Amino acid sequence: MPASEASAEDIAARLSAAGLTPRLEQHAQLASIEAEVPESLSAESWREALEAVAEADRFGLLANSLNGRTLWAAVRRAAPATGDVRGPGHQR
Template identity: 70%
Template sequence: MSTASSADAEGITARLTALGLTPRVTAHAHHLVIEAEVPDSLPSEKRREALKAVAEVDRFGLLANSLNGRTLWAAVHTETPATGDVRGPGNQR
């Protein structure tokens, strides 16, 4: 795992925690995933800050469904991705 990736994940986790969210970090073979439930009661200003916290990583998104509410997620590469898998903000699938 690269130090930059660990620092990115730790920074995101700290920022989300400071906003009152409870982030979870899951390690995968080539990346770390940070997820946090976003309650309806979270003020819009804090929602924007949460999105800013994840917007500068390799991949991020917000999943919403009627069963689980909203889950904010971010993926941080722990290795250099293959050439065809390089994406940045604004280039999500």
């Protein structure tokens, strides 16, 4: 299992342990984790959730009056190894 996939699964597991229900999706460039945050979440669970998403490459909180609060995190996949990473048009 790639390290990025393991990291995303670890974050999801930690969010679950904090009392949230995470959704983990694998994409071409990254793995994304989202979890709805209930109003009743304790301060301790908030701390655990924030410590979990802090391990991601990017994370944030979406909050609005229509959909409530969604905590999200993204873990980038490792770039594939290649002999020339300068891209098309710059090859020898």
